[in-house]
Amino acid sequence: MxxxxxxxxxxxxxxxxxxxxxxxxxxxxxxxxxxxxxxxxxxxxxxxxxxxxxxxxxxxxxxxxxxxxxxxxxxxxxxxxxxxxxxxxxxxxxxxxxxxxxxxxxxxxxxxxxxxxxxxxxxxxxxxxxxxxxxxxxxxxxxxxxxxxxxxxxxxxxxxxxxxxxxxxxxxxxxxxRGSLSAELKIYGKQGHVAYPNLAHNPIHCSALFLVELSNLSFDKGNDFFEPTKIQISKIFSGKNYTTNMIPGELNVFFNIRFNPLVDEKVIINIINKLLIKHSLQHSISWKYYAKxxxxxxxxxxxxxxxxxxxxxxxxxxxxxxxxxxxxxxxxxxxxxxxxxxxxxxxxxxxxxxxxxxxxxxxxxxxxxxxxxxxx
Ligand SMILES: [Zn+2]
Incomplete structure (x- = not known):
């Protein structure tokens, strides 16, 4: 059959x-x-x-x-x-x-x-x-x-x-x-020796609180059909060398947002930009909008x-x-x-x-x- x-x-x-x-x-x-x-x-x-x-x-x-x-x-x-x-x-x-x-x-x-x-x-x-x-x-x-x-x-x-x-x-x-929006964020500091932090500016330290807030961001409560919009940090790295006695010059953070129709991508980007400003992070960010x-x-x-x-x-x-x-x-x-x-x-x-x-x-x-x- x-x-x-x-x-x-x-x-x-x-x-x-x-x-x-x-x-x-x-x-x-x-x-x-x-x-x-x-x-x-x-x-x-x-x-x-x-x-x-x-x-x-x-x-x-x-x-x-x-x-x-x-x-x-x-x-x-x-x-x-x-x-x-x-x-x-x-x-x-x-x-x-x-x-x-x-x-x-x-x-x-x-x-x-x-x-x-x-x-x-x-x-x-x-x-x-x-x-x-x-x-x-x-x-x-x-x-x-x-x-x-x-x-x-x-x-x-x-x-x-x-x-x-x-x-x-x-x-x-x-x-x-859901829609999908990805970001590649670079947070800039000043490279230096770990023993001389006063001569450097550690981008990992200055982004730690930001990353906690980013991962806990709430955009909406969802509805009968959609769960709430969620953000996931998928990758973090600082420089390509393996030395452990260096304060890196920058921190790279990748994250993705799966969002429902209760918010649009502009609102999401705006909320995250405000958070970056709140934490006074020197940064650059590029967005990729994958799906509505x-x-x-x-x-x-x-x-x-x-x-x-x-x-x-x-x-x-x-x-x-x-x-x-x-x-x-x-x-x-x-x-x-x-x-x-x-x-x-x-x-x-x-x-x-x-x-x-x-x-x-x-x-x-x-x-x-x-x-x-x-x-x-
Ligand atoms: Zn398929």
Whole structure:
């Protein structure tokens, strides 16, 4: 019963499409979709392959996914070769099994099965697939969505196949993601001998209180969908030499803020600048704005998805916005509603990434039920 979805997942895993390379994964999908009457528009930019495929008209659902994967990591820790898919005791192993070749296979087979039964369905079914979700993403959905936006393309429902489930398939779906902002801060002092502190100015000492306050900053209290905005210091170093008798001339501090839509990046930057001034720190700071937060208020798609999940698993999912960013943010302005739902996230990006084959089948059935509910 599950051979189709398993075969397709295996076929995709066997292609080592390390981000942003696609290496032919999308061609497999394109050929299958073409045989079902989909119009295909390839939108490749530099090293990244993307395609937009659609059939039908009227109310629309878009399945959003990526064919790239992260590298295998330490090969010695893999019990099966990462790019030769292997099924052991009902579990499929291989890089991308969960994130997200498995769910791409589930989407595609769900759509094929739906079209086999309902060739004259209502509505428009579409796929938007990229080969760069895992690296910079600069030539992926970001660029494609800008083109679609220019054309006034409108998506009613967007279903993202990222692995949102936590302990069992269906226990969690996502309706938004936090934003991400990073900073590289340099605090300047005066280099000198540790035995002559009066001739130097120690940037570590003068930033200690600042760092405590920085790590405890509170920006908002969160809301029903988002946890409070959080800051994490990820790296601190002072100079590249290993001597221990030197007061360093500068201190480098890296930190990242995962923020919800209750604050915006300007407010965050302003609060941190004020803290730097309060502590009279001589400094320079550069900011990198990685992602905007988004929230899609639960509506029709969310309810249909929750019902389909419950009917297949007897589980009522919780709705969350935690975890990293996703490509969903680029479709936020094009879509009436975005929901993310996919396989278990417990092995993503790890060695021995794997998925229970029955979960693949269940995910396929859930996606199928969503199509049934929307377009029959
Ligand atoms: Zn992913």
């Amino acid at each position: 599950y051979t189709k979805v398993l075969n397709l997942a295996q076929q995709l895993i066997n292609i080592p499409s390390i981000s942003p390379k696609d290496l032919g994964c999308q061609e497999i999908l394109i050929q299958r979709l073409q045989s079902y009457g989909f119009f295909i528009e390839k939108m490749n930019f530099n090293d990244t392959n993307n395609f937009w495929a659609w059939r039908g008209s009227g109310k629309s659902i878009t399945f959003l996914g990526h064919t790239d994967v992260v590298p295998a990591g330490n090969l010695l820790n893999w019990t099966t070769p990462p790019f030769i898919s292997t099924v052991k005791n009902g579990v499929l192993f291989g890089r991308g099994a969960v994130d997200m070749k498995g769910s791409i296979a589930a989407m595609l087979i769900a759509v094929e099965n739906f079209l086999n039964k309902n060739p004259n369905h209502h509505g428009r079914i579409s796929f938007l697939i990229t080969s760069d979700e895992e690296s910079t993403g600069k030539n992926g959905i970001k660029k494609v969505s800008a083109i679609l936006k220019k054309r006034n393309e409108r998506i009613n429902y967007c279903l993202v196949g990222e692995p949102t489930s936590e302990k069992v398939l269906g226990d969690c779906i996502k309706n938004g993601r 937060p988004f929230l899609s208020v639960p509506n029709n798609l969310c309810h249909i998805l929750m019902t389909s999940i419950y009917n297949n698993t007897r589980i009522t999912p919780v709705i969350k916005t935690n975890g990293g960013t996703s490509d969903g943010r680029f479709l936020f302005n094009l879509s009436d509603e975005i929901v993310e739902f996919g396989l278990l996230s417990s092995t993503i990006h790890q060695t021995n990434e794997c998925v229970n084959v029955l979960d693949l089948l269940q995910l396929q059935n859930i996606y199928y039920d969503v199509l049934n509910a929307l377009f029959l």
